[in-house]
Amino acid sequence: MTPARRLLGSALVAASTIVALSGLRVLLAPGRWWVLSVVAVVALTAATALARRAGRGPAGTALLGLVATTASVLLLAAGAQTTSPWPGLLGELARQGVDSVVTGVVPVPVTPGLEILVVLGAAGALLLCDLLALGLGRAGLAGLPLAGLWSVPISFGFPPPAGLVVLGGTGYLLLLAVTAEPAVAGRGGARVGPREAAAVVAAATLATLALLGGPLATATPVSGTVRLPAAWGGVDTGPTTLSTDLDLTDSLSARSDRTVLVYTTAARDVGPLRTRTLLDFDGTRWDVGRPGELDLADGLLWPTERAETEPVATVRIRVGALDENRLPLPTGPRSVDVGASWWYDAVRDEVVGLGSSTLGLTYAVRLFPRDLSAEALTADAPAVLPAEAPELAVPASEHAQDIADLAREVTAGEVSAYDRAMALQTWFRNAGTFTYNTRIPPAETDDAVWDFLVRRSGYCVQYATAMTVMARTLGIPSRVAIGFLPGRPSGSDPDTFVVTSRQAHAWPELWFEDAGWVRFEPTPAVQTGAPPPYADPFLVAPTATPTPTASTQSSAPTATAAPTAAPGATGGEDAESTQPWLVLAALAAALLGLVGWLVVRRRREARTVGPEESWAALRTAVARHGVRWSDATTPRQAAEEIRAGWPAGASADDRAEQALVQLLATVERARYAPLEGTWSADELDRWVIEVTRPWVSDRSGDAPSAPRGG
Numbered sequence: 136m137t138p139a140r141r142l143l144g145s146a147l148v149a150a151s152t153i154v155a156l157s158g159l160r161v162l163l164a165p166g167r168w169w170v171l172s173v174v175a176v177v178a179l180t181a182a183t184a185l186a187r188r189a190g191r192g193p194a195g196t197a198l199l200g201l202v203a204t205t206a207s208v209l210l211l212a213a214g215a216q217t218t219s220p221w222p223g224l225l226g227e228l229a230r231q232g233v234d235s236v237v238t239g240v241v242p243v244p245v246t247p248g249l250e251i252l253v254v255l256g257a258a259g260a261l262l263l264c265d266l267l268a269l270g271l272g273r274a275g276l277a278g279l280p281l282a283g284l285w286s287v288p289i290s291f292g293f294p295p296p297a298g299l300v301v302l303g304g305t306g307y308l309l310l311l312a313v314t315a316e317p318a319v320a321g322r323g324g325a326r327v328g329p330r331e332a333a334a335v336v337a338a339a340t341l342a343t344l345a346l347l348g349g350p351l352a353t354a355t356p357v358s359g360t361v362r363l364p365a366a367w368g369g370v371d372t373g374p375t376t377l378s379t380d381l382d383l384t385d386s387l388s389a390r391s392d393r394t395v396l397v398y399t400t401a402a403r404d405v406g407p408l409r410t411r412t413l414l415d416f417d418g419t420r421w422d423v424g425r426p427g428e429l430d431l432a433d434g435l436l437w438p439t440e441r442a443e444t445e446p447v448a449t450v451r452i453r454v455g456a457l458d459e460n461r462l463p464l465p466t467g468p469r470s471v472d473v474g475a476s477w478w479y480d481a482v483r484d485e486v487v488g489l490g491s492s493t494l495g496l497t498y499a500v501r502l503f504p505r506d507l508s509a510e511a512l513t514a515d516a517p518a519v520l521p522a523e524a525p526e527l528a529v530p531a532s533e534h535a536q537d538i539a540d541l542a543r544e545v546t547a548g549e550v551s552a553y554d555r556a557m558a559l560q561t562w563f564r565n566a567g568t569f570t571y572n573t574r575i576p577p578a579e580t581d582d583a584v585w586d587f588l589v590r591r592s593g594y595c596v597q598y599a600t601a602m603t604v605m606a607r608t609l610g611i612p613s614r615v616a617i618g619f620l621p622g623r624p625s626g627s628d629p630d631t632f633v634v635t636s637r638q639a640h641a642w643p644e645l646w647f648e649d650a651g652w653v654r655f656e657p658t659p660a661v662q663t664g665a666p667p668p669y670a671d672p673f674l675v676a677p678t679a680t681p682t683p684t685a686s687t688q689s690s691a692p693t694a695t696a697a698p699t700a701a702p703g704a705t706g707g708e709d710a711e712s713t714q715p716w717l718v719l720a721a722l723a724a725a726l727l728g729l730v731g732w733l734v735v736r737r738r739r740e741a742r743t744v745g746p747e748e749s750w751a752a753l754r755t756a757v758a759r760h761g762v763r764w765s766d767a768t769t770p771r772q773a774a775e776e777i778r779a780g781w782p783a784g785a786s787a788d789d790r791a792e793q794a795l796v797q798l799l800a801t802v803e804r805a806r807y808a809p810l811e812g813t814w815s816a817d818e819l820d821r822w823v824i825e826v827t828r829p830w831v832s833d834r835s836g837d838a839p840s841a842p843r844g845g
Contacts, residue, residue: 193270210324418530427482794825
């Protein structure tokens with residue numbers, strides 16, 4: 136293979152690796168991992184190409200790449216903020232990287248440990264591909280490490296874009312063409328061995344899976360889920376599904392920021408989109424229960440009769456990666472334009488799909504007005520239900536009476552049900568009383584609500600449940616709803632809003648006789664923002680301001696100091712506070728320094744690196760003595776010119792003739808033979824010196840020095 140083809144092959148290996156690495160961008164959150172990986176690939180490509188040009192064999196080139204990769208990893212490890220000393224630093228970072236993969240959700244936040252694993256994977260794939268394609272001449276097998284990179288997003292159910300797969304396949308085919316053995320007259324064209332053919336078939340199969348298998352896998356019933364409390368952060372390998380068996384004792388792990396639906400509306404505040412409502416609570420866990428009587432989901436959907444009115448807004452919803460059999464809908468009277476396989480459960484106020492899924496569904500919702508002003512809600516009263524109704528049930532526990540007493544103290548002096556609900560909500564949202572935290576310590580009693588009220592630290596499930604139970608002790612029918620907080624503006628269209636898995640939420644709903652089910656928001660603003668307008672004390676003026684008194688705040692047993700809010704409590708993941716550009720600069724400087732050292736060493740040695748270069752150096756040397764030939768002259772004809780040009784009477788000894796014969800044979804083999812011969816730079820230089828010795832010896836008797844390649 137000529138030096139030019141080797142250089143082109145190195146560039147194709149690097150480009151193919153970078154394209155395959157791009158497939159990871161659907162899995163990993165944006166960050167410096169991408170820049171670091173690309174810099175590592177480019178720097179390693181330059182180092183290995185230079186080592187190969189300097190005459191290093193496959194083993195030496197690979198060894199140089201491993202040394203450079205090790206230096207890169209050590210630089211990255213030195214820039215990571217950890218508490219471990221050097222002996223255990225790499226182990227800690229490796230565990231951190233593995234934990235990020237196991238517990239992360241798509242897009243996975245990239246920790247320093249995961250960052251190092253990605254850079255190692257990119258460097259390893261590049262070095263192995265380079266060794267197989269350029270070092271050992273097995274370009275077909277070189278597709279296997281590239282296929283390994285492509286398989287990562289596919290295995291998690293996130294196939295790369297089709298255009299990216301086509302680009303990667305094109306680069307691989309070009310690599311095969313560049314590194315293929317040229318056809319030789321009388322010997323046929325280049326042949327591909329069975330291993331290379333198998334690798335090509337495997338790569339083609341992998342590309343097919345990337346284009347077709349991924350979407351099919353995500354549509355299967357066993358695809359990955361996102362669960363609301365404990366396993367919410369599992370590896371998000373498919374459509375999102377909200378858990379319905381909420382457990383107050385589970386911690387909330389990291390949540391995905393994957394888009395689950397997009398809605399368009401001219402209304403500025405449609406509120407959250409609810410999927411389910413929960414009535415049955417056993418003191419620790421909510422149970423989804425059985426659906427009530429189902430009717431066709433046509434006409435005005437609301438649990439109670441309402442007078443005919445005109446809709447006030449229309450919301451058009453397009454569901455993406457959300458696989459539910461309940462429609463996400465705004466809370467309030469509405470009608471839905473959806474298929475005939477969707478039915479309405481008036482008891483739970485849910486639209487249920489019988490054999491249908493929301494995945495990829497598009498539908499329109501018309502919203503109808505109802506009076507939720509503070510004045511109307513203050514004049515309203517709780518719905519009258521039997522004492523045994525599930526909306527009023529309070530789990531029996533040793534602390535049930537303590538919870539009821541605390542509810543009466545928090546709402547002391549309030550007259551209407553609305554004022555008592557506002558008092559509870561304000562008490563929970565007081566930052567000096569409660570703290571938002573996704574980590575839940577082990578239970579201390581048999582009553583999870585009481586444990587939360589003692590610790591005064593939790594996330595939406597604990598806040599919603601505690602307010603629901605306390606409202607029930609006050610005679611206000613209540614339940615917990617689950618769904619998604621209002622979407623964020625898309626940025627390109629002010630009427631389009633994007634909802635992600637990270638906005639999954641739980642909240643309490645209280646039942647008023649005239650207004651129906653009304654949402655309140657006890658979860659602190661750090662997670663939910665402002666409460667609904669009708670429940671915002673800064674926008675409405677309740678009959679009394681429910682400010683917790685000292686006796687109220689001390690009514691529960693004294694709790695230990697609440698933990699500080701978990702990182703990302705506001706719904707975002709903070710970026711690592713390391714100095715990324717300093718680490719990047721150190722990495723680039725180290726790798727470029729290594730490459731520069733090799734360049735300086737090569738120039739200092741100034742040695743020819745191949746038969747063609749040595750032949751050109753010989754041509755320049757003998758031209759000084761009057762021996763010249765044109766480019767059309769064959770090597771054998773040029774050798775005859777050299778023999779004829781040796782000075783008369785000079786000692787054209789056997790060493791000069793033997794060196795000319797060996798150099799001629801090496802040049803012809805490299806130029807015309809299908810396989811390269813074995814030679815070294817030292818041998819080539821020695822042959823050139825021996826061929827020019829007759830002229831130098833004839834003039835001075837001194838041994839010549841090696842001519843420099845031109």
